[in-house]
Amino acid sequence: EADIYQTPRYLVIGTGKKITLECSQTMGHDKMYWYQQDPGMELHLIHYSYGVNSTEKGDLSSESTVSRIRTEHFPLTLESARPSHTSQYLCASSEWGHSYGYTFGSGTRLTVV
């Protein structure tokens, strides 16, 4: 079944640690996105990619980085986690001409203590 997977679902980590949030999709979508959402707030685009070796920063400045070495894989990395990075991170993918919008993963809820 075509889908988009995010791991881990929940992560509690200490300040200063390096973390990588995984996102993989099986739909062959060229376009992938990372959104950050705090409770009661809008989803903010922090990174996006329109294909392999293509990555761009989104509308919300983020200290995280991303890579797109394979079409299906779009990991997000924080080199040194801080409490301000505590949030929910949502990965999504879409086709060109997204008539049906994005397909989202279940998200990773990150807590930095």
Next chain:
Amino acid sequence: DQQVKQNSPSLSVQEGRISILNCDYTNSMFDYFLWYKKYPAEGPTFLISISSIKDKNEDGRFTVFLNKSAKHLSLHIVPSQPGDSAVYFCAASANRDDKIIFGKGTRLHILP
């Protein structure tokens, strides 16, 4: 500055009645609008969309209305069911290949 605004953080509606969720936007370049539904601990799921060339799109119990002159759209759910209790996000993009901008969401409670 918010380009997509959902001014009601929450809404409670009796089961079987109509739920109306509202959304305003400021960017006149938006020409494609979407509604997403989100349950706790899950990612948002696409619900319904509308292009700016239309003023109404219907899919089963869900209807989206677009008023371009007022830069306003609304989602109608009728009849409302318990499973409709969720957070609903309004979203927009400048074209079908552009990034989607989301509002803050409205939490809908369907009361028994």
